[in-house]
Amino acid sequence: MAVFGMIAGIGTAGDSDNDFSGAREILYNPEGYNVVAIDNVYDIEGSGRKKFSYFFPAYMNLEGHYDKNGNSDVTAALISILMDRYRVKYNTQDSKSLTKRVAELPITPQEAMLQTRGNRFPVTQLSERLSQIDNDPSFYDQVYTGDLVFKNGKVEFVPTTEPVIRKYPLKDKDGSWRGSIEIYEMP
Numbered sequence: 001m002a003v004f005g006m007i008a009g010i011g012t013a014g015d016s017d018n019d020f021s022g023a024r025e026i027l028y029n030p031e032g033y034n035v036v037a038i039d040n041v042y043d044i045e046g047s048g049r050k051k052f053s054y055f056f057p058a059y060m061n062l063e064g065h066y067d068k069n070g071n072s073d074v075t076a077a078l079i080s081i082l083m084d085r086y087r088v089k090y091n092t093q094d095s096k097s098l099t100k101r102v103a104e105l106p107i108t109p110q111e112a113m114l115q116t117r118g119n120r121f122p123v124t125q126l127s128e129r130l131s132q133i134d135n136d137p138s139f140y141d142q143v144y145t146g147d148l149v150f151k152n153g154k155v156e157f158v159p160t161t162e163p164v165i166r167k168y169p170l171k172d173k174d175g176s177w178r179g180s181i182e183i184y185e186m187p
Helices: 021-028 074-091 095-104 123-134
Strands: 006-008 054-056 144-151 154-159 181-183
Touching: 074 095
Parallel strands: 006 054
Antiparallel strands: 144 154, 144 181
């Protein structure tokens, strides 16, 4: 019997006490957990998996954005959410404010599972950059891969064809993974 999984998009703002790794695993790998899988229309193409469980984004039921029959005005709600983010981004000094706002009213599953506390990095901007990288097939073309070896009393970079590790956690059970170092720009 298949289970229909769902994550709601309102009020899931992550903090240091919440760990969404289990939910993320089930949502992005629904078939492995006997959950009904649907096409992933939530994440930017190439930044997520092709199949996903169901996600209920904030714009599907945002207070004050209903028509006279009580149906959600998705377009108005989405514009309202994006305008609110714009206001927060350009009118606050705290980089965590935007991350918290995004996690409170998420548009995508990745936004719903952001960790907003205990993180010094601008998570929202980093997520945007990661999506850009994932969607640029030529991004890794100019990357140098290799190993650092000790030769003649000095450390040298030696190019190699050994694969790099870009996905985590590793699925290899025997622990035989070996990866290369990546250099994006030579010193």
